Amino acid sequence: MNIATRAKQLRKTAVRFVVNEVPAHLINAGYDAYSRIYKGQLSLGLPVAPELVITQDQIISNAIGKLALTLYHIFFRTTRMMIPREDIKAILHDELEKENIRLTEKVILLTKNELNHIVLSRLSIGKSYLLQIQNEAFRRNILKETLKSNFQPAYFESEVDEKEKNGRGDYETVYYQDFTGEGKEIKFRRMVSMEAVTAGDSNPSVILVPGFANNSDCFDLSNQYSIAKNLADRGRWIYLFDPRGVGVNRGRFDPYYTVDTLIDHDLPTVLNFISSRSRGKPSIILGHSMGGIVSENMMLNWGIRLDFDKLKLSDQKKKALDSALAPKNFARECIEMVKGIISLGSPKCFNKKSHVFFPSALWLNHFSRIFNFSQVPIHEISHLVTQLPVLKNITRFIYNNNIGDLNFLISPDNHKNDKYFIERYLDTATESIPLGLGFQFLKSVYDGKGFKRMDNSSLNYSNHFSFFPETIPLFHFWGGNDWLAPPKNMRYSKFYPHKIKKTYRIETVRDLKKVEIFPEQSQIIDFVIEGANHLDLLYGKTARELVHPLVEKIIDTIWADWSYSSKMQSVQAF
Known part of the structure; x- marks a missing residue:
């Protein structure tokens, strides 16, 4: 490596240190300090406001509650018996614990055999009511067999x-x-x-x-x-x-x-x-x-x-x-x-110290709580930085020159004949995404130990x-x-x-x-x-x-x- 090349590399390293690494360190420090004030951010091992996270226990409780309510009305409609909903919930929870029924996504759907077991064995409802109960369950779409007939590709x-x-x-x-x-x-x-x-x-x-x-x-x-x-x-x-x-x-x-x-x-x-x-x-x-x-x-x-x-x-x-x-x-x-x-x-x-983008992204979970976002506003942010006159010029300068490796999307040399590529890409291909999707990535960025399931x-x-x-x-x-x-x-x-x-x-x-x-x-x-x-x-x-x-x-x-x-x-x- 000759002197000129070495000097160019040192200059590039120095610029990156000033415009990328130092801001990344400061933003990380600010994020950590703010998170200590809101200790709930780390209570689930995530950098996420607790009110924006639905736990697995909550998912199970919600799923059991919905199914129990539906079954309550099915039983009342077909047998005129008012079986306490808490009793139905307890049975469903027990069946779930025994793995006799299954939670998938955020719902519990029963097979016909599982419904029969609950009706006959757990609730001791007379067999004479079984066909009516099955028909009503089909009508209310709580049986997996219903999906095969009602929801066709x-x-x-x-x-x-x-x-x-x-x-x-x-x-x-x-x-x-x-x-x-x-x-x-x-x-x-x-x-x-x-x-x-x-x-x-x-x-x-x-x-x-x-x-x-x-x-x-x-x-x-x-x-x-x-x-x-x-x-x-x-x-x-x-x-x-x-x-x-x-x-x-x-x-x-x-x-x-x-x-x-x-x-x-x-x-x-x-x-x-x-x-x-x-x-x-x-x-x-x-x-x-x-x-x-x-x-x-x-x-x-x-x-x-x-x-x-x-x-x-x-x-x-x-x-x-x-x-x-x-x-x-x-x-x-x-x-x-x-x-x-x-x-x-x-x-x-991910390594949250490697680029200023990562600690900046971590702040989204705080902003989501503060502004009560229902989604991570990626598309809105990209539209802002590429459409507002002053921000548009700054953004265009960064992605066409890549000062201090701030451009984390493209290498300008690969797009010499298209100076507006990023703007078209952001406008056409990017969209805002659900909080849960964003937070799973933020979790990986925050702990730096790999990509983990959220359950x-x-x-x-x-x-x-x-x-x-x-x-x-x-x-x-x-x-x-x-x-x-x-x-x-x-x-x-x-x-x-x-x-x-x-x-x-x-x-x-x-x-x-x-x-x-x-x-x-x-x-x-x-x-x-x-x-x-x-x-x-x-x-x-x-x-x-x-x-x-x-x-x-x-x-x-x-x-x-x-x-x-x-x-x-x-x-x-x-």
């Missing part, structure tokens, strides 16, 4: 984007809706190139899962910035997943749903829908940022279920996790639905990667300049059970030639994309020249020669 709209209008190709987007096991509606989209696929073909299905405070439009910002269309042009069936409350699911806003909700219910529902509708075709899942966290930890949960006896947790925490995880047969079936997972910039842990199990996903299914190939992309998901996260790869483990550092197109993707399922490969920031793994010169070609190579290799005919042959052989 559905296609409800489609649209065509024609080449004459977009100058690129003919694309069809179909809108679907399905329901989780508890009847929560989930909408999502399927995009295909009308020239590249045929109904019933064996081409890959790829599910795209967006990051924190993003909707699925982040994968299709425009013709220029669309990994969705890029993949569709190659004959992939693209499914665009949206979390609750954003994108095509906008308007159904639950302030308390968390990342665990997406992991346990929403993404598995979409995965199962695709597998069922495509007659057993598996999917490759690609997630950016939080999307990778959701995708990986969904698989991790299923792996934990299959080896649950090996899990080392206290009896109380293990019991809580056992009630949340899917049944073993379901987990095994779902693992078979996945051909591989690709995660772009998906962190395993009573407090399972630290980041400490249990050894349970990840070895048969699912896994590919991590890290931006060399990414402060939100730095390459240091690669240290977790050694804990995965995969037999083949590789790391590639990619700086130029020439480096792509040395990359080897293996046909074996048991592989985990880390790619460090030099010079890339958090969004550069999706957009810009680096994504176009380095990331997208690697993603295509991965899909081609792990999909290999899968076909409906080969699937039938393997089934017949079994």
Whole structure:
């Protein structure tokens, strides 16, 4: 390193210290001092105001209360008996403790057999009333069997984007809706190139899962910035997943749903829908940022279920996790639905001292309490800093110059021909998100020890990667300049059970030639994309020249020669 280069590096380090590290230290100190005044912030191990957190005990109490009230009216309507609600609550609580009934999400739904047991064995109601009680329970939608008949997956709209209008190709987007096991509606989209696929073909299905405070439009910002269309042009069936409350699911806003909700219910529902509708075709899942966290930890949960006896947790925490995880047969079936997972910039842990963004974000939980927010106002804040005249100029200067590494989204060199990219991205792809979702990330930022579940199990996903299914190939992309998901996260790869483990550092197109993707399922490969920031793994010169070609190579290799005919042959052989 010559003197000029060394001087430039020292100047850059000094600027970062002044404009980034010092403010980060001061904001962290201010946050800690304020939190000591409000000791309740730490009472649950979270940097969260207690009035904004609903505990598992409260969830159980609410679920039992709702079901008990419904059962009270059912019994009175059918038998004219007024059974005290407290008695019904006590029975439901006991059945839940004995694991005879199950809490999922925030509701308790009964099977017909479970209802029969409560009616005949616990309440000693005459058998002559049973059919009337069952019919009334069906009518009031408290039986799981009701969901199978009343809530059917559905296609409800489609649209065509024609080449004459977009100058690129003919694309069809179909809108679907399905329901989780508890009847929560989930909408999502399927995009295909009308020239590249045929109904019933064996081409890959790829599910795209967006990051924190993003909707699925982040994968299709425009013709220029669309990994969705890029993949569709190659004959992939693209499914665009949206979390609750954003994108095509906008308007159904639950302030308390968390990342665990997406992991346990929403993404598995979409995965199962695709597998069922495509007659057993598996999917490759690609997630950016939080999307990778959701995708990986969904698989991790299923792996934990299959080896649950090996899990080392206290009896109380293990019991809580056992009630949340899917049944073993379901987990095994779902693992078979996945051909591989690709995660772009998906962190395993956070360091609140590494960038001024993290302690600044922590203050959101205090502001949420002070201003009584029902959501974390990401979209409103981004609109403010990109639209108000003075703030707009400051924001534009920061992201086009990256003084002191303040720009935690893009590296300006990757977007030299588009000075307004960030403004369009924030306007199109970002949305405000529920408090529960935000607080789960704040918890991880605050303690810096990994990503943990919000239920009573407090399972630290980041400490249990050894349970990840070895048969699912896994590919991590890290931006060399990414402060939100730095390459240091690669240290977790050694804990995965995969037999083949590789790391590639990619700086130029020439480096792509040395990359080897293996046909074996048991592989985990880390790619460090030099010079890339958090969004550069999706957009810009680096994504176009380095990331997208690697993603295509991965899909081609792990999909290999899968076909409906080969699937039938393997089934017949079994």
